[in-house]
Amino acid sequence: MPVYEYYCRSCQSKFELLRPMKMATIATNCPSGHEGATRTISVFAAIGHDELGQSMPLGGGGCACGGACACGGH
Numbered sequence: 001m002p003v004y005e006y007y008c009r010s011c012q013s014k015f016e017l018l019r020p021m022k023m024a025t026i027a028t029n030c031p032s033g034h035e036g037a038t039r040t041i042s043v044f045a046a047i048g049h050d051e052l053g054q055s056m057p058l059g060g061g062g063c064a065c066g067g068a069c070a071c072g073g074h
Contacts, residue, residue: 005042010034
């Protein structure tokens with residue numbers, strides 16, 4: 001089961017909830033008991049290391065030959 005992030009407008013808090021995918025968009029109660037918390041967009045960053053041990057972001061922003069793909073059309 002995936003973890004989803006939700007936002008409660010009543011107490012202005014964000015929280016995570018483990019629930020089935022089919023329930024991801026259904027409003028839920030926040031940990032404080034307020035009704036109607038809605039799912040938010042989750043953002044995360046993956047950090048790796050290059051051959052010198054320096055931090056660098058992993059992944060990319062898609063293709064369009066911006067250097068984040070393997071199409072070779074730079």
